[in-house]
Amino acid sequence: xxxxxxxxxxxxxxxxxxxxxxxxxxxxxxxxxxxxxxxxxxxxxxxxxxxxxxxxxxxxxxxxxxxxxxxxxxxxxxxxxxxxxxxxxxxxxxxxxxxxxxxxxxxxxxxxxxxxxxxxxxxxxxxxxxxxxxxxxxxxxxxxxxxxxxxxxxxxxxxxxxxxxxxxxxxxxxxxxxxxxxxxxxxxxxxxxxxxxxxxxxxxxxxxxxxxxxxxxxxxxxxxxxxxxxxxxxxxxxxxxxxxxxxxxxxxxxxxxxxxxxxxxxx
Amino acid sequence: xxxxxxxxxxxxxxxxxxxxxxxxxxxxxxxxxxxxxxxxxxxxxxxxxxxxxxxxxxxxxxxxxxxxxxxxxxxxxxxxxxxxxxxxxxxxxxxxxxxxxxxxxxxxxxxxxxxxxxxxxxxxxxxxxxxxxxxxxxxxxxxxxxxxxxxxxxxxxxxxxxxxxxxxxxxxxxxxxxxxxxxxxxxxxxxxxxxxxxxxxxxxxxxxxxxxxxxxxxxxxxxxxxxxxxxxxxxxxxxxxxxxxxxxxxxxxxxxxxxxxxxxxxxxxxxxxxxxxxxxxxxxxxxxxxxxxxxxxxxxxxxxxxxxxxxxxxxxxxxxxxxxxxxxxxxxxxxxxxxxxxxxxxxxxxxxxxxxxxxxxxxxxxxxxxxxxxxxxxxxxxxxxxxxxxxxxxxxxxxxxxxxxxxxxxxxxxxxxxxxxxxxxxxxxxxxxxxxxxxxxxxxxxxxxxxxxxxxxxxxxxxxxxxxxxxxxxxxxxxxxxxxxxxxxxxxxxxxxxxxxxxxxxxxxxxxxxxxxxxxxxxxxxx
Numbered sequence: 001x002x003x004x005x006x007x008x009x010x011x012x013x014x015x016x017x018x019x020x021x022x023x024x025x026x027x028x029x030x031x032x033x034x035x036x037x038x039x040x041x042x043x044x045x046x047x048x049x050x051x052x053x054x055x056x057x058x059x060x061x062x063x064x065x066x067x068x069x070x071x072x073x074x075x076x077x078x079x080x081x082x083x084x085x086x087x088x089x090x091x092x093x094x095x096x097x098x099x100x101x102x103x104x105x106x107x108x109x110x111x112x113x114x115x116x117x118x119x120x121x122x123x124x125x126x127x128x129x130x131x132x133x134x135x136x137x138x139x140x141x142x143x144x145x146x147x148x149x150x151x152x153x154x155x156x157x158x159x160x161x162x163x164x165x166x167x168x169x170x171x172x173x174x175x176x177x178x179x180x181x182x183x184x185x186x187x188x189x190x191x192x193x194x195x196x197x198x199x200x201x202x203x204x205x206x207x208x209x210x211x212x213x214x215x216x217x218x219x220x221x222x223x224x225x226x227x228x229x230x231x232x233x234x235x236x237x238x239x240x241x242x243x244x245x246x247x248x249x250x251x252x253x254x255x256x257x258x259x260x261x262x263x264x265x266x267x
Numbered sequence: 268x269x270x271x272x273x274x275x276x277x278x279x280x281x282x283x284x285x286x287x288x289x290x291x292x293x294x295x296x297x298x299x300x301x302x303x304x305x306x307x308x309x310x311x312x313x314x315x316x317x318x319x320x321x322x323x324x325x326x327x328x329x330x331x332x333x334x335x336x337x338x339x340x341x342x343x344x345x346x347x348x349x350x351x352x353x354x355x356x357x358x359x360x361x362x363x364x365x366x367x368x369x370x371x372x373x374x375x376x377x378x379x380x381x382x383x384x385x386x387x388x389x390x391x392x393x394x395x396x397x398x399x400x401x402x403x404x405x406x407x408x409x410x411x412x413x414x415x416x417x418x419x420x421x422x423x424x425x426x427x428x429x430x431x432x433x434x435x436x437x438x439x440x441x442x443x444x445x446x447x448x449x450x451x452x453x454x455x456x457x458x459x460x461x462x463x464x465x466x467x468x469x470x471x472x473x474x475x476x477x478x479x480x481x482x483x484x485x486x487x488x489x490x491x492x493x494x495x496x497x498x499x500x501x502x503x504x505x506x507x508x509x510x511x512x513x514x515x516x517x518x519x520x521x522x523x524x525x526x527x528x529x530x531x532x533x534x535x536x537x538x539x540x541x542x543x544x545x546x547x548x549x550x551x552x553x554x555x556x557x558x559x560x561x562x563x564x565x566x567x568x569x570x571x572x573x574x575x576x577x578x579x580x581x582x583x584x585x586x587x588x589x590x591x592x593x594x595x596x597x598x599x600x601x602x603x604x605x606x607x608x609x610x611x612x613x614x615x616x617x618x619x620x621x622x623x624x625x626x627x628x629x630x631x632x633x634x635x636x637x638x639x640x641x642x643x644x645x646x647x648x649x650x651x652x653x654x655x656x657x658x659x660x661x662x663x664x665x666x667x668x669x670x671x672x673x674x675x676x677x678x679x680x681x682x683x684x685x686x687x688x689x690x691x692x693x694x695x696x697x698x699x700x701x702x703x704x705x706x707x708x709x710x711x712x713x714x715x716x717x718x719x720x721x722x723x724x725x726x727x728x729x730x731x732x733x734x735x736x737x738x739x740x741x742x743x744x745x746x747x748x749x750x751x752x753x754x755x756x757x758x759x760x761x762x763x764x765x766x767x768x769x770x771x772x773x774x775x776x777x778x779x780x781x782x783x784x785x786x787x788x789x790x791x792x793x794x
Contacts, residue, residue: 153392153393153394154392157394165639171604171637172635172643173645174626175604175626175704176630176645176659176703177627177631177707179625201689205389205641206389209384210390210392212343212352212382213389213392214392215373216348216373216377217392218406218407219374219392220374220406224408225405228401228411
């Protein structure tokens with residue numbers, strides 16, 4: 001299960017990518033600073049509401065995928081096992097030692113797991129509602145060197161080309177009797193070898209073509225370049241960026257000066 | 268150091284380079300080449316040898332020649348990629364509008380000369396037509412108004428204003444080529460080089476691109492250099508035709524005269540390699556049915572791309588499949604090979620219904636040669652490559668080795684048996700692809716666009732190989748945009764149109780029916 005950008009007209013889709021990125025950064029920072037299960041759950045609920053508004057179902061589907069669920073369980077168990085303070089709830093006898101699960105350990109595990117869920121969810125929502133190309137153009141417009149920005153744009157462009165080429169390679173292999181599903185580990189290794197080399201050859205050929213095309217259109221000859229399409233920042237975009245910056249700044253200052261105690265774990 | 272300093276020069280410098288040192292201004296030739304030789308690293312023979320010629324401003328020159336004759340190397344040298352990007356040893360001099368290419372950085376030369384490559388898809392750097400056409404002017408950091416003006420003018424110059432706002436991914440092959448052309452025009456070059464601009468296109472799209480070139484010539488006084496194998500549509504447009512061979516210019520002059528000499532020479536060479544068949548359709552039509560397709564329908568992303576195709580193919584038939592890009596030709600072949608599962612309808616290969624049958628089982632009966640040679644080379648030596656499929660099918664290694672040797676000899680590849688396949692030329696790789704599907708004796712051979720990027724001689728060699736297979740009893744299906752080749756050699760023509768078989772007939776009848784329905788771009792040149 002992969003999260004991909006889905007076109008849409010929700011207010012999240014319409015937000016400027018930089019404003020959305022600011023929210024994601026601020027949200028992730030705050031989520032990491034808050035050590036409260038209630039607040040973590042509240043953040044998750046907020047992301048779920050946002051997903052509902054966009055009309056997408058990708059975030060929930062992604063979070064419920066076996067891979068993510070397994071990661072969440074591993075994070076929870078690791079934290080629960082590693083924290084030794086608090087009242088012991090369960091003791092598991094092992095050959096060499098005993099595992100003790102304490103109430104503090106369990107709570108700590110749940111908070112860290114919810115943090116993980118929260119950050120992954122907001123990231124997934126960002127990916128599902130933001131065109132990566134728009135994001136890269138926006139980043140270049142606010143000062144990210146365009147050489148790096150276009151590196152990422154070309155990578156996105158070539159991804160689809162390579163997907164197509166990998167499919168053709170697999171078809172060509174099947175037509176000559178190589179079947180990855182039936183040949184075990186040795187066959188799998190053979191398939192990988194037979195796929196990697198032709199893909200590499202094709203990639204190099206694409207790189208040659210792109211070099212000719214880009215150099216021939218003066219790519220990289222100036223330090224800056226013109227961007228005809230300007231980024232549009234609406235009132236909400238500006239308010240969000242400003243709000244996020246203020247929130248991050250205030251939080252950092254609070255940590256430094258200790259004005260207001262941030263929530264911490266209390267079993 | 269010198270290049271670093273020169274990198275700071277601008278468009279104005281190129282213009283000022285056109286002035287003589289004594290101050291008297293005179294117009295330099297658009298391109299001037301003197302004693303140019305170039306050798307790629309690790310190659311013993313030079314790619315270009317003592318090339319000298321001039322192209323006047325506004326002239327339209329067509330360059331042709333066999334694969335590996337140095338055409339593309341010459342284009343790279345003219346546009347300055349040799350020596351700036353491509354490694355190798357260069358001697359002699361190339362001047363563009365009076366400016367020596369070794370003395371100017373590539374980005375400075377880019378405003379004087381542009382090179383449009385063979386595959387438009389491969390040279391696109393962005394996702395929309397607008398971004399693609401603006402890419403060059405934006406890199407030059409021109410003011411927004413100027414960038415927009417150039418975008419508008421470039422698209423208008425080749426009748427592509429209607430493509431504004433479109434995503435590049437949804438464009439047809441012809442549209443992509445025209446957008447690539449517009450993106451180069453936006454650099455405002457004085458010289459435009461097009462490297463095989465129509466080789467990937469169907470005849471209709473190729474016609475569109477040539478119309479765009481014609482319009483461009485009328486609207487702008489641009490110097491055009493086109494490298495091409497398909498010469499006939501360009502003859503009436505060009506001022507000069509240059510024929511290259513082994514890195515040298517062999518013929519040059521008025522297009523009609525040079526073309527006559529070139530074609531005569533080619534006919535001598537190709538005619539010996541691949542003799543067009545005499546009408547022997549009667550014998551092949553009597554063989555058993557090896558492919559039976561009934562009401563085949565196939566959907567891709569919920570859109571039906573094959574609408575009830577029915578077809579019976581007998582053993583020993585040699586079928587040419589033609590049609591526009593996206594008309595369903597390749598999808599049809601993929602259905603026959605089991606790579607696409609039909610949504611409805613039946614396909615029988617040698618009497619066995621292929622529904623639910625594994626691709627590897629069907630592959631024992633059908634050999635499929637894909638479009639790009641590099642997509643189907645998996646081994647480290649030519650010999651191992653030819654035996655690859657037989658090994659996977661578990662055939663006797665001794666018999667496989669014997670068959671592989673025989674096949675390599677028949678296809679003139681025996682001397683390369685221990686070579687790495689990627690060291691072969693494009694034409695040799697194509698023949699190797701065909702060799703590689705034979706040793707397990709599939710009986711039906713399908714070739715998807717085998718002539719792309721092939722010169723007439725190599726195309727004739729492939730055709731000769733296909734003809735030999737036909738005579739040995741193989742059934743051959745060829746999908747190709749090379750209409751002349753298909754009509755000359757195939758014994759049955761299928762014209763696909765929007766997922767349907769519009770015409771299915773012997774060449775003579777197919778020619779008449781195509782003319783009747785007005786699809787004249789799918790007619791071969793008159794003999």
